[in-house]
Amino acid sequence: MIQWRELSKFVAYFMFIIWALLSSNAFAQQDMVAEPDWLKAQIADKQPVVIFDTRSKEDYDKGHIPTAISFPVDDTYVIKDGVYYVKNKVTIAPLLREKGVTKDATIVVYDQGELMQASRLFWVLELYGVKNVAILNGGLNAWQQHNALSQTVNTLPKSDFVPVLKSNIYASTTVAKVAVHNPNYELYDSRTYDEYLGKKSVTDKYGRIPKAKYIELSEFFTTNEGGQKILKPKSELSDILSKLDNNKKTITYCNKGTASTLSYFLLKQAGFNVAHYDGSWLDWSAKGLPIEK
Known part of the structure; x- marks a missing residue:
């Protein structure tokens, strides 16, 4: 028969293992934000974190975070009659496979520091079924304060990823009209x-x-000790978002679909039931739909 003391030791050990596994998943899933120091530690420990640089390939080639893979966010768009839409499942599948995307990978995306391009890729990956995605707080600007850049081009083996549309975070023209x-x-x-x-x-x-x-995105940011733009602490973000009604289905939009994916990201992190309007203002105005001033 197992003695109580032995059982207690076993339970304590088991709980420690669970804690260690959760702690190793660096960014808390409810936060969806990765800090530079954490990312640096993951790279140093050779942890299986996929890092996507959402800037242009030209900017990537000038210098990027070590191990980062170039994934220009413009590659996620298809342009129809001057309006920018996300690529559908058929057309985006080859791109995601080429980048080595898998649905269970731990992925960190970053841009220069505005977080709009990073948020765009965050939304696209989530839209097509990727589970664990975070945005690097402060982007490359914050990373560069204490860390070196690399010019080594990195890639992953092609995957067999099959996109599955997460329709509840996608708002079409019809949904926007509703x-x-x-x-x-x-x-x-x-x-x-x-x-x-x-x-x-x-x-x-x-x-x-x-x-x-109107949602003023600048309210969500502050600067760090080096003067770099970063997201405000979670408590301050909660105070800002507490003024908004989180009991309703929320739809965000901008002109093209980058600024509103940042709004999407911020609201999503705060627990809102939110979707991004694909095509946004370009789509709405091109279709001659009602407007107000």
Whole structure:
């Protein structure tokens, strides 16, 4: 018969193993944010973390985080009549396989520091079934403060990844139109404030989608000791987002689909039921849909 003391030791050991496994998964899943120091440790310990650089290939070649793989975010778009949409499952599958994407990989994405390109790839990967994705806080700017860059080109073996659309985080034109009239939906405009007010526009239509509220992305950022732009602490982000209604289905949009994926990321991290409007303002105005000022 197993003695109580032996059983207690076994339970304690088992709990320690569970804790160690969870701790090794560096970024907490509810946060979806990776810090530079943590990423540096993962690289040094040769942990299986996939790092994607979302900047242009030209910028990647000038210098990037060691082991990072070039994945320009523009590769995720298809352009139809001047409107930028995410590639569908058929057209994006070869790209994701070429980059070595697998659904269970731990992936960190980064850009120069604005987090918009990184957020775009975050959304695309999540949209097509990748589970564990985080954004590097402060991007390359924050990394460079204390860490060296590399010019070694990195790749992964091609995978057999099969994209599966996560439809609840994708908003089509139809969903956006429903959101305008349905009180259970909230729309957030992530363009500049002048564009929101209808003073400026990248199209020939001036204004915003009816009932949309403005979300000021700069409120979510601060600077670190080196003057680099980083996300505010989680407690401060929660205070900002507490002013928004998280009981409704939330739809974010911008002009092309980068700023609004940052809004998507911030709201997603805070537990909102949120989707990104694919095509955004370019799609809405091209279709001659109602606007307000």
